[in-house]
Amino acid sequence: MSVVYDRVALIGLGLIASSIFWAIKRSGLANEVTGYARTKDTRETARRIGLCDRVCDSATEAVEGADLVILCVPVGVMGRVAAEIAPVLKPGATVSDVGSVKRSVIDAVAPHLPDGVHFVPAHPLAGTEHSGPESGFAELYDNRWCIIVPADEDTDPDAVAKLRSFWEGMGAHVDEMDADHHDLVLAVTSHAPHLIAYTMVGVADDLRRVTDSEVIKYSAAGFRDFTRIAASDPTMWRDVFLTNKDATLEILGRFTEELFALQRAIRTGDGDHLYDYFTRTRAIRRGIIEAGQDTDAPDFGRGGGRQ
Numbered sequence: 001m002s003v004v005y006d007r008v009a010l011i012g013l014g015l016i017a018s019s020i021f022w023a024i025k026r027s028g029l030a031n032e033v034t035g036y037a038r039t040k041d042t043r044e045t046a047r048r049i050g051l052c053d054r055v056c057d058s059a060t061e062a063v064e065g066a067d068l069v070i071l072c073v074p075v076g077v078m079g080r081v082a083a084e085i086a087p088v089l090k091p092g093a094t095v096s097d098v099g100s101v102k103r104s105v106i107d108a109v110a111p112h113l114p115d116g117v118h119f120v121p122a123h124p125l126a127g128t129e130h131s132g133p134e135s136g137f138a139e140l141y142d143n144r145w146c147i148i149v150p151a152d153e154d155t156d157p158d159a160v161a162k163l164r165s166f167w168e169g170m171g172a173h174v175d176e177m178d179a180d181h182h183d184l185v186l187a188v189t190s191h192a193p194h195l196i197a198y199t200m201v202g203v204a205d206d207l208r209r210v211t212d213s214e215v216i217k218y219s220a221a222g223f224r225d226f227t228r229i230a231a232s233d234p235t236m237w238r239d240v241f242l243t244n245k246d247a248t249l250e251i252l253g254r255f256t257e258e259l260f261a262l263q264r265a266i267r268t269g270d271g272d273h274l275y276d277y278f279t280r281t282r283a284i285r286r287g288i289i290e291a292g293q294d295t296d297a298p299d300f301g302r303g304g305g306r307q
Contacts, residue, residue, distance in 0.1 A: 002028070003028060003029060003030060003031055004029045004030065004162060004165050004166045004169060005029070005030050005068040005094075005162070005166065006030065006031050006032070006067050007030065007031065007032045007033075007034065007065055007066045007067050007068075008020075008024060008029075008030040008032070008033045008034070008066060008067070008068045008069075008070065009033075009034045009035070009036070009062045009063045009066035009068070009069045009070070010033065010034070010035045010036070010052065010062075010070055010072055011035075011036050011059050011062060011063070011069065011070065011071050011073060011081055011085070012036075012037060012038075012071065012072035012073040013035050013036070013037040013042055013043070013046050013051060013052070013055075013072070013133045014072060014131050014132055014133065014135070014136075014233075015127060015128065015130060015131050015132065015135045015136050015140075016072050016098045016124065016126075016127065016136075017035065017070070017072035017098075017133075017136070018046075018051055018132075018133045018134070018135065018136020018137075019126075019136035019137055019138065019140035019141065020070065020072070020136075020141075020170065021033050021035070021052055021136065022136055022137055022138035023138045023140070023141055023169075023170035023171065024170065025138070026138040027169045027170065027171075029166060029169045029170065030068075032053045032054070033052050033053050033054075034052060034053065034054045034055075034056055034061075034062045034063075034066065035051065035052030035054070035055050035056065035062060036055070036056045036057075036058065036059045036061070036062035037055075037133070038073075042132070042133055043055050043057065045132075045133050045134065046133045049133065049134060051133050051136070059081060059084055059085050060084065060085055060087075060088045063085045063088060063089060063090075063093075064088045064090070065090055066089075066090060066093060067090065067092075067093055067094070068093065068094050068096065068163070068166070069085065069089065069093060069094070069095045069096070070096050070097065070098060071095070071096070071097040071098070071099070071109070072097070072098050074099075074235050074236050074239045075099040075100070075101050075104060075105055075108075075236075075239045075240065075243050076235075076238075076239035076242065076243065077239075078097060078099065078105050078108050078109050079108030079109055079112065082095070082108070082109040082112040082113060083112045086112045086113055086114055086117075087114075089113070089114060089117050090117075091114075091116045091117070092117070092118075093117050093118070094117070094118040094119075094120055094159045094162065094163060095109070095113060095117060095118070095119050095120070096119075096120050096121060096122050096163060097109070097121050097122065097123075098122065098123060098124055099121070099123060100123055100186055100190060100191070100236075100240055100244075101186070101239075101240055101243045101244040102121055102123065102149045102179040102182045102183055103179040103180055103182075103183050103244075104243035104244070105121055105243075106119075106121060106149075106151050106152075106179055109121075110151050110152075118155065118156050118159035119151040119155070120148060120150060120151065120155060120159050120160055120163045121148070121149045121150075121179070122146055122147065122148045122149065122163060122167065123146065123147045123149065123182065123186070124141055124144065124146040124167070124172060125144055125145045125146065125147065125190075126140050126141050126144040126146075126172075127140075127232075128140075129228050129229070129231040129232055131232075131233045139171070141167070141170045141171045141172040142171035142172075143171065143172075143173070143292055143293075144171075144172050144173070144293075145172060145173045145174070145175060145293075146167040146172040146173070146174050146175075147174075147175050147176070147177050147182055148160060148164060148167075148174060148175070148176045148177075149176070149177055149178070149179050149182050150176065151179075160176070183244050183247045184247045184250075184251075186244070186247075187244060187247035187248045187250065187251045188251050191240055191241065191244055191247070191248045191251070192248055192251040192252055192255060193229065194229055194230075194232065194237060194240075195241065195248070195252065196255070197225075197226040197227075197229035197230045198229075198230045198237075200223070200226045200230075201223075201226055201227055201230040204223065261273075262274070262277065265277075
């Protein structure tokens, strides 16, 4: 790949930003990458491991002169960060993000950005249960999807095309989507499943008839995968549920209806209903495997938790 942006600034230096940096370096997508993290400890860690060409001590220093700025902070603080960096953004620069909620991010960030700066939100559908600057790796986005969500119908198509090339250069497949539809899709595929996983792990913690050692020792694949999901960053997920409230509640309402129907089938011994339901859901799993988004290996292809 050739250079897409001369200078890229990463605001927030956790798993996603760290992986972006290593993927940029792997493919030569930028000449320089600057970075900033809120805490001094994180900045020192980034410097120690060589994360970013230059780690700055303020967000404004990091974004000055940058052609692409990516906000890699929790969605709840993106508006505040945008207000902070707005005065020093380079004319013609693109501001993007990696948040898993889009409508609230657009509403929070867009009003702060000056004319002549392009706002092209994005959401890479990739991650692990690990967080922090040391958890990133260049292959995180390989064969994963990144959804680009233009802030409005007037978004510059060249800025969108350039960001698409950038993500494709990091190994991702790219799609475009409307913000509200994105938030509904993610409520189905990510947000509600995470909440259910948190609940299931919490239930196990509450069942005093099952000891902690039994929960740990006898965790078959089902509960084990719940715990993997429930280990995700608590600040990020708190903000996700508070900012994608309507779509998540809609899907959780639908989930509750389905759960009641399954409870009724179990109570009444309706084996046909259970069999038909599980057959349909099994087909969805096969579709995910066939789309290359997971494997049918016994460990689901995770090989140590990096997928």
